[in-house]
Amino acid sequence: MKENSSARPRVLVLHTGGTLGMRGKPLKPDAFSTALTEAVPEINELADLEVRIVFNLDSSDIGPTHWTQLAAEIDKSRHDFDGFVVVHGTDTMAYTACALSFALLHLGKPVILTGAQRPLASVRTDARRNLVDAVEVATSGLGVVGICFDGLLLRGVRTTKSNVNDYRAFESPGAEPVARLGVDVVYAPHQPPVSSAYVFRPEFDPRVMALHVAPGFPSELLAELVEESDLKGLVLAAYGLGTVPTAGPDVGAFVERAVGAGLDVLVITQSAGKVDLSRYPNGRALKEAGAIAGGEMTIEAAVTKMMHAVAQFPQARDRQAYLLANVCGELGD
Ligand code: ASP
Numbered sequence: 530m531k532e533n534s535s536a537r538p539r540v541l542v543l544h545t546g547g548t549l550g551m552r553g554k555p556l557k558p559d560a561f562s563t564a565l566t567e568a569v570p571e572i573n574e575l576a577d578l579e580v581r582i583v584f585n586l587d588s589s590d591i592g593p594t595h596w597t598q599l600a601a602e603i604d605k606s607r608h609d610f611d612g613f614v615v616v617h618g619t620d621t622m623a624y625t626a627c628a629l630s631f632a633l634l635h636l637g638k639p640v641i642l643t644g645a646q647r648p649l650a651s652v653r654t655d656a657r658r659n660l661v662d663a664v665e666v667a668t669s670g671l672g673v674v675g676i677c678f679d680g681l682l683l684r685g686v687r688t689t690k691s692n693v694n695d696y697r698a699f700e701s702p703g704a705e706p707v708a709r710l711g712v713d714v715v716y717a718p719h720q721p722p723v724s725s726a727y728v729f730r731p732e733f734d735p736r737v738m739a740l741h742v743a744p745g746f747p748s749e750l751l752a753e754l755v756e757e758s759d760l761k762g763l764v765l766a767a768y769g770l771g772t773v774p775t776a777g778p779d780v781g782a783f784v785e786r787a788v789g790a791g792l793d794v795l796v797i798t799q800s801a802g803k804v805d806l807s808r809y810p811n812g813r814a815l816k817e818a819g820a821i822a823g824g825e826m827t828i829e830a831a832v833t834k835m836m837h838a839v840a841q842f843p844q845a846r847d848r849q850a851y852l853l854a855n856v857c858g859e860l861g862d
Contacts, residue, residue, distance in 0.1 A: 538611040538668040540576040542566075543602060545595070545625075546586040547618025549645040549656045556648065557587075565616070568649055569657050572664045576611075588618025588625070588644075593733035593836055596628035600731040603633060603640060607727075612639040612667030616660070619644045619690055619698050622676060626685025627833040630674040630857045634728040637672040642685065644678070646696055655679065655696045662710045669716070674857075675707055682708035686859040689827045702801040703825050703861060734839035737762040739832050741799065742773050748783035755787045762793045762835040765820065766828060771796045771804040772811035781814030788819035793838070793848055797823040797831045803861055821852050824860030834859060 542565065544550065550565070551557055565580055566573060583602055584595060603613050617625055626642050633640065643663035645656035663677040674685040679697045687704035708716045738760055740751070755763070765784070767773050773780035784794050796815055798804050803825045806816040816822070823831050834852065842848040855861075 538576045539609065540578050540612045540614060540664055540667045541603075541606050541610040542578055542580045542614045542616065542664070543599065544580065544582045544616045545584050545588070545591065545599065545618075547588050547616065547622075547644040548647065549616055549643075549649055549660075550585070551648050552650055565649075565660070569660050572661055575661070575664045576668050578664070579610075586618070588621040591618070591621050591625060593628075593735045596625060596632065596733055596833075597731045599625065600629055600632035600729070603629070603636070604729050604731070607636060607638065610638070611670070613641065614660075614663045614667045615640065615642045617642050617644050619646065619678075623685070623688045623690055623699065623827065623829040624833055626674055626676050626688060627827075627830045627859070628733060628837070630686040630859070631833060631837045632729065632731045632733075633674065634730070634857060635672065635725045636674075636727055639667045639669055639671050640674045640685075641667045641677045641682070642674075643676070646693075646698055665710070665714060666708060669708075671707070671716070673707055677710070680710045681706045682710065684858060686830050686857050687825075687827065689829060704858075730837070730841055732840035733833065733836040734761060735836060736760050737764065737832060737835045737839060739764040739766065739828055741766045742768060742780060744774065746774055746778040746780055746783075748778040748780055752783045752786040755792060756790045760792055761839040762795070763787055764823075764828065764831040764835055765794055765796050765815070766799045767796050767804070767812075767815070769798060769800055770802075770808050770812055771798055771806045771815060771822060772809050773815060775811050775814045781818050784815055784818035784820050791845075793835065793845070793852060794818075794820040795823045795826075795831050795835055795852055796820045797826050797828060821849060824855070826859050830859040
């Protein structure tokens with residue numbers, strides 16, 4: 530396999546769909562996306578580009594099998610390019626960024642997802658800037674899977690979609706941007722070097738469900754459903770530090786039944802910050818029932834990591850060790 534020895538960086542642009550390349554009312558994927566480099570010719574000044582259409586979907590239709598396909602596309606081309614840009618709809622971009630972070634562990638090259646709030650064909654589009662910025666950071670040499678959007682490069686595994694109306698669609702609560710792209714491109718100091726060996730594990734098992742805890746949580750009903758289902762993992766978005774109702778609806782009892790039925794249960798918080806299941810009895814109930822604390826994981830990181838864990842590790846002990854490990858920074862610093 531050839532590594533790039535010429536002065537100009539080589540960047541592979543993988544199109545997967547999203548608003549950036551859509552047209553019409555309602556907005557739908559359009560063949561326009563095939564002409565990305567003609568529509569935004571300035572990106573050719575930054576790198577030698579190759580564009581491939583991997584699929585062309587509203588990102589609401591992108592899921593585990595697409596993540597596997599996309600990861601395989603990057604893996605097979607990893608020696609031929611210095612960086613990768615993934616054009617993606619914003620709705621599930623953070624899930625795909627997390628999935629690629631787990632699937633292409635320690636790839637050591639930039640994998641940069643971007644998209645737009647307004648189509649490239651629209652006058653006030655943000656697509657042009659986001660694309661240019663994404664190609665720019667894809668030439669940085671950083672070993673990061675990131676989301677580049679509205680002048681920020683965010684660590685993909687810490688990022689969530691937080692706004693549908695503003696051009697600033699993403700944030701990474703508790704994780705500083707990797708770079709700010711203003712007049713100058715300013716990278717945060719101390720980017721950790723990638724020293725570990727590359728691990729390609731592209732499989733994800735979709736038998737995972739996320740549950741958002743709310744007052745009146747139907748513990749009994751859900752316990753029966755879970756016991757009869759083929760589900761393998763649950764992500765429980767709890768209150769605050771990881772508390773849940775334990776009187777009236779008893780979420781602790783629900784988790785105990787789920788764990789008893791062979792499911793792994795990962796607890797994240799609906800707030801920003803880090804789960805601590807020891808501070809309150811209403812958190813301890815989850816720990817005593819066999820749940821695993823998910824640190825600062827976003828819901829996107831927790832769901833994709835659980836799907837990855839279920840696909841990789843048939844033994845409960847190995848799965849739980851993987852869920853507890855800070856694989857690529859998803860638990861927080
Ligand atoms: N529904 C679109 C998508 O996620 C929204 C977007 O791209 O901004 O594909």
